[in-house]
Amino acid sequence: MKHIKLAIILIIRTIRWIFIKFSTKNNEIIAEVNDYNLILKTDKKGLDLKEDSIFRQLALDGRRELEATKIIKQVIKPGDIICELGANIGYYAVLEAGIAGPEGIVYAIEPEPHNIELLKRNIALNNLKNIQAYHLAISDKNGEYPLYVTGSSNLHSMIKPSHGYFSTINTKTSTLDNFLADKKKITFLRMDIEGYEYYALRGMQKTLNENPKLKLFIELHAHLIEPEKTIEILQMLKSHGFEILKAITHDNYLRRILKQVTVEDISIDELCHDKRVVNRQNAFEIFFSKQNVQ
Numbered sequence: 177m178k179h180i181k182l183a184i185i186l187i188i189r190t191i192r193w194i195f196i197k198f199s200t201k202n203n204e205i206i207a208e209v210n211d212y213n214l215i216l217k218t219d220k221k222g223l224d225l226k227e228d229s230i231f232r233q234l235a236l237d238g239r240r241e242l243e244a245t246k247i248i249k250q251v252i253k254p255g256d257i258i259c260e261l262g263a264n265i266g267y268y269a270v271l272e273a274g275i276a277g278p279e280g281i282v283y284a285i286e287p288e289p290h291n292i293e294l295l296k297r298n299i300a301l302n303n304l305k306n307i308q309a310y311h312l313a314i315s316d317k318n319g320e321y322p323l324y325v326t327g328s329s330n331l332h333s334m335i336k337p338s339h340g341y342f343s344t345i346n347t348k349t350s351t352l353d354n355f356l357a358d359k360k361k362i363t364f365l366r367m368d369i370e371g372y373e374y375y376a377l378r379g380m381q382k383t384l385n386e387n388p389k390l391k392l393f394i395e396l397h398a399h400l401i402e403p404e405k406t407i408e409i410l411q412m413l414k415s416h417g418f419e420i421l422k423a424i425t426h427d428n429y430l431r432r433i434l435k436q437v438t439v440e441d442i443s444i445d446e447l448c449h450d451k452r453v454v455n456r457q458n459a460f461e462i463f464f465s466k467q468n469v470q
Contacts, residue, residue: 182433193232209238210245210271212302215294230264233429240267241427243439244393244461248272248366251391251421251463255279257360259352261314261367261376264291266298266307268366273304281306281360287313287323287347288332314369315349316378323347333370335400351379361386366393371400374409384416392418392464398453407448413464414444421463423447 196205196218203219216231233240248268252258254277263269263284273282284299284307286292292311299307313334315321324342325332336342356362362383369376373396377384384390392413398406423440431437442450452458 182430185433186430189232189236192236196235205235206301207235207238209234209267210274212270212274214266214270214298215301216265217294230267234267237429240429241461242432243424243427243437245271247422247424247463248393249275251393252276252364256363258282258364258366259356259362260284260286261352261365262286262369263295263309264288264368265294269295269307270298270302270304272364272366273299273302273307276306278306281308283308283310283355283359283362285310285312285314285355287311287334288325289345291332310355311348312355313347313349313372314352314355314376314379315372316351316375318350318354319348320346321349334372334375335370352376353380353382356383363387363389364391364393368395371397373397374401374405377409377412381416384413384418388417388466390466391421392462394462394464396460396462399456399459401456403454403456406453410444410448417466418444418464419467420444420447421465423463424461425452425458427461 200218204215204217206213207216214234216235218231230240239245248271252272252275254275256276257280258272258276260269260282263286266284269282269284273280276282284295286295286309292309296309299309313321313323315334321334322344323332323334324336324344326337326342367373367376373394396406396409420442423442425438426436447453
């Protein structure tokens with residue numbers, strides 16, 4: 177019975193999404209998202225029928241990743257200097273800019289050309305003067321590197337996909353330490369870069385080490401990378417004095433319906449030995465802070 181109910185819900189959502197697609201002009205809509213407005217694509221790429229499509233989620237629900245969004249609202253403060261790695265079309269960047277206010281700044285970094293264009297339009301739509309958008313990828317080296325682009329706007333990566341269709345473009349890369357050299361010291365960093373976390377973190381050692389008030393929100397794609405690299409990431413952060421505030425799994429619509437979303441208090445050492453990491457079972461959305469810093 178539970179599975180039948182779930183199937184009916186998903187069918188209804190798919191019908192609603194298809195209706196939105198065919199009732200819009202110019203293949204895009206403006207949706208209210210977290211009390212702001214975002215332009216969403218409803219063209220072939222935007223019509224991704226998978227439940228985790230960012231366009232579909234925001235068009236139907238006006239929000240996504242509810243637990244992470246809730247914690248973001250609690251952690252970010254007015255005046256924060258924020259860096260977004262993998263800003264996509266601006267879901268988090270726009271929210272963060274509103275909380276940080278006129279004294280704060282959001283450095284929004286996005287390598288995929290269509291996403292950065294839409295990100296800039298969403299910044300302008302909301303008249304946000306405290307977001308600076310950069311067409312760039314953060315890595316462990318300065319230069320150029322291939323970006324693998326799939327059919328979903330939120331699944332491009334610097335890691336070559338093992339299956340499925342993708343195209344390849346070259347994108348400019350920079351270490352975060354180099355990027356931030358002439359900018360204000362950041363107080364919050366969010367990173368969602370589809371399995372490339374290890375390399376990005378290697379290029380931000382100065383940033384991690386020299387900022388005692390820095391808080392992190394990292395989507396750790398432990399299901400995409402070798403367990404040894406996931407453990408090395410966690411131990412690297414521990415060596416810089418970070419500890420886990422909260423670890424979230426399955427923070428999406430389907431898992432929420434199935435009541436499978438988890439928000440955990442877990443230590444870095446415990447997570448390193450967790451079977452979900454060792455067996456490459458899960459992605460985690462993890463909030464970190466420096467020890468003894470609230």
